[in-house]
Amino acid sequence: ATAATAAMVWFRKGLRVHDNPALDAARRCGAGRLYPVFVLDPRYLRPDPAAASPGSARAGVARVRFLLESLGDLDARLRRLGSRLLLLRARDDVADAVCAALKDWNIGKLCFESDTEPYALARDKKVTDFAMASGIEVFTPVSHTLFDPAEIINKNGGRPPLTYQSFIAIAGEPPEPVMEEYSELPPVGDTGEYELLPVPTVEELGYGDLSQEEIPPFRGGETEALRRMKESLQDKEWVAKFEKPKGDPSAFLKPATTVLSPYLKFGCLSSRYFYHCIQDVYRSVRNYTKPPVSLTGQLLWRDFFYTVSFGTPNFDQMKGNKICKQIPWSENEELFVAWRDGRTGYPWIDAIMIQLRKWGWMHHLARHSVACFLTRGDLFIHWEKGRDVFERLLIDSDWSINNGNWLWLSCSSFFYQNLLPYYIWEEI
């Protein structure tokens, strides 16, 4: 085959230069021009005037701000390599915007990271079908997770493993990250009539008066992700002794865990690179903790939920979800709103919900507390309602992990033994 004259790398998650096999393939395919594209998706970004705090129904303003910071950082990093980010805004459907650019820019090769969320699968299929029909070569490597969820499901006889231990037994060791250093990318080609946006601010996107909003202390982007990871991992003893259930969920100034989740969610940090760097620390110490409580154990939880969610139809709902217990949850809007707005009268629960609203991040055990309180613990309200609040307000909101943990915490799936603390159960 002759080399494509122009290649496109389409960023969605994976907002990074390091360990980015899609970018790497586009860079190496011999194309003289490379178009690095991100398309702003109105599905996430349309501000919702009816919402109690700024944001759209799906993405609160803190997460949108984190995304924009990540795009700004990606653009700066690409510019250092002689390229830049081409930021487009879809009028309606992102897939249509990508297909139009493929055609108008005469792209011969399209590279993007594979994504397992249902919304992304439908979007990506539309683009892939168009590309194939137009003779455009498509490359979609797995690099958001340690493992390929489809491969694990295959190895398990076509079904996702439903326990952490069986998942680990099948998974083995993840592939090495792609960490080659290079100093230049092919130049960006002509973009014709296209309107290329500078990275906007949240205000420019139409989010109203934000003067009262507290800005979370976590800044988006690959540069900050790598800095934060290095800072966490330089304390080797902390890494070696890391035991998730023993962390203090009310440690705010120096959180008890890494707070890398928003960076992993947007792919500012590669989970494979993170895993690899933790292994380096393990090699330099005598003893270290093991999954499920260790730091690598946390990354394996992430992959576990990605795999189960990929292989389970209707994973994000109770109805039609085979692994979800069918529970007659009660309906009580007043109690639900009190929980959502931090007005239950239980100081611990209310403090966590306020932290969610202000920071978009809480320690895992704090999430446990409020999820348990809303569902099986106290209010007996449907986990899907709590999931929606988390989905909107978390800066690390992640479709697979959020739904997986709500299923877990409400005793709807994975874990039914509600008399035991979860960490005892996990060790059984």
Ligand code: FAD
């Ligand atoms: P660390 O302990 O430093 O762990 C490192 C990484 O491992 C995390 O960044 C994360 O990517 C992964 N990880 C850690 N714990 C889990 C877990 N239990 N399941 C899957 N992956 C994990 N995490 C999200 O990233 N997005 C969500 O939307 C989300 N929703 C949650 C909802 C509920 C009800 C609960 C109980 C937990 C949820 N979690 C979610 C999981 C977990 O609480 C966060 O990943 C973790 O607190 C992030 O902090 P950290 O980066 O400091 O974690």
